[in-house]
Amino acid sequence: MRNAAVLFVCLGNICRSPTAEGVFRRKLAEHPRLQAMLEVDSAGTAAYHVGEAPDRRSTAVAARRGYDLTLLRARAVEPEDFARYDYVLAMDSQNLSNLRAVCPAEFEGHLGLFLDFAGQSGAEVPDPYYTDGDRGFEEVLDLVEAASEGLIKHLQAELFR
Template identity: 50%
Template sequence: MGTPSVLFVCLGNICRSPTAEGVFKHKAMQNGFDVKVDSAGTAGYHDGHAPDKRSQQVASHKGYDLSRLKCRKVTEADFETFDHIIAMDKANVRDLKRKCPENLQHKISLFLSYANSEFEEVPDPYYGGGKAFELVIDLIEDAADGLLFKLSQSLKAG
């Protein structure tokens, strides 16, 4: 088994999925885990833009740098390229499954299925205040730890 690859997906790739990309990349590197990580949105509202300043600020306070990330839309090639396509909410899962070839839909999962949380979805903080962004990063950190554990277990088994 080669280097695992993970694509984090939300609606606009401006808040949640770039935060997940930055947090997961950081945690993987800290743990000596070689993984390819990217993020995208189901809609291309913010193509080419940096992540939301509020996401960057909350992430920075916790030691994560999102400043070099650029927003993009999910492409057909992503379904082939990535081993794991991880959605922030159920609407993202539905949108991804509509676009994804049936034989690759097993790659799609809900991010908080890897977390120890009463939340099922990472809520969209875009129209919320600072507390919404803080909740999002807390949920993402928890789920990132769970996903790293799962990937490391499957690498040991493989």
């Protein structure tokens, strides 16, 4: 068995990726052995919101489902992240493209889309930032919950073999 680290990435790190981090952390708490082996974080490919809390709509919708995002703060993806994280998971293809552009050739981890772990190969977590109301944020939570469950199963198979 070995330890691993997971980084969730969207554009500004205030909607999708902090939601993924919060959901994944809570679901991971149901698997203490796996939880003890993982480091989890989130970041954005753009530095628009560094140091800011997640979007209030993300925080409110997540809280209604029992997820706490209040302690999270936005940060930008850094070159060191490719040395630190084994799984760098983008919310959409544009951010995946942004990550590929800065990914060092020696990176041996998994760089891909988060929803691949929900059995939705190539699918994207849509950006809810410009949507009206909570519907887009609810959809993000639905997708992130499914992908988190799939990622946990994948990591259990990888780390406990």
